[in-house]
Amino acid sequence: MFDDKLFTKKLRSVSYILVADDDLDDQELIRDALVENNVDENKIQFVDDGMQLLESLDKNKILPSLILLDLNMPRKGGKEALVELKKSELYRHIPIIIFTTSDSEIDIKQCYSLGTNAFMTKPSSYYDLVDSMKILTQYWLVQARIVLD
């Protein structure tokens, strides 16, 4: 069912995964969990809030293949960033995965209404995080067709 060679090939065409999260420990855990799933460390970039996320997109010539977006961040939170990204002609095709500690029904409904492509609640154990990143990368970077810049 799962083709390792196809996965490696697809991963090579991924530009990078952009993760917006203000928690440095979470950044590190997400990076480790992605690397454990064969994502090249050079293909993971981090920003600390929604403001930095938009700045990074504006100044980078190459767009990310996927964005992981935390909800609670200072300066500009995930929902505000989501609204701006989905309003933008340039960025709205990039799949956005809300990746948050929240499991509130209100947040889930709001985020889908604002155009998120998926909503995932951060698991509490590292083991489950690795599993989440496996499912996420297999779905978004292998099964689903996305724009690979």
Ligand SMILES: [Mg+2]
């Ligand atoms: Mg946060």
